[in-house]
Amino acid sequence: GQQLNQSPQSMFIQEGEDVSMNCTSSSIFNTWLWYKQDPGEGPVLLIALYKAGELTSNGRLTAQFGTTRKDSFLNISASIPSDVGIYFCAGGSTNAGKSTFGDGTTLTVKP
């Protein structure tokens, strides 16, 4: 089946630093989605990407849909303590009828 490699697995950064995480796959996806999950809650959609090459921002977050359709990255600028959580990427495939999720990147921000 389709698999995603999400990296890094975890990050420990200082407040104010920028963060970058990415997902790669050997499969092509039609959609790339980025979610954030806080402890004990469901994932919340941050950014949805629908076209190869698309670059989309949501406040301090920026994500891009790779031109090969096999990868995506998420950047967070000027991190703050509330950015702490687990970030998941998901590749959506119309043929598969479902999305494939990465294993997550756990972000810790030190004040």
Add this chain to the structure above:
Amino acid sequence: GAVVSQHPSRVICKSGTSVKIECRSLDFQATTMFWYRQFPKQSLMLMATSNEGSKATYEQGVEKDKFLINHASLTLSTLTVTSAHPEDSSFYICSARDPQGGGETQYFGPGTRLLVL
């Protein structure tokens, strides 16, 4: 954004009982919903795809007689854990696919924490 609710948020039950979890899309119609299971510090594990008006599609290794899924309307899917045992204790999360959102955009519910004693 699209809102998905889940009920209950937390349930404790005795071994051998059945537990039903509801997933509702509040402001959009979802022909497809998904049920995930998540263990601590792990990713989301897809259990099954719930299709309105038809049988659910289960992932390999998921017992369909153990985890009963019913998608009776365009806004409601239910997951029933039958004859629950302690190993079924987990965080169960549903999501709903928004047909307006590029086809594969999923919105998640807040999750249900199940503890089987």
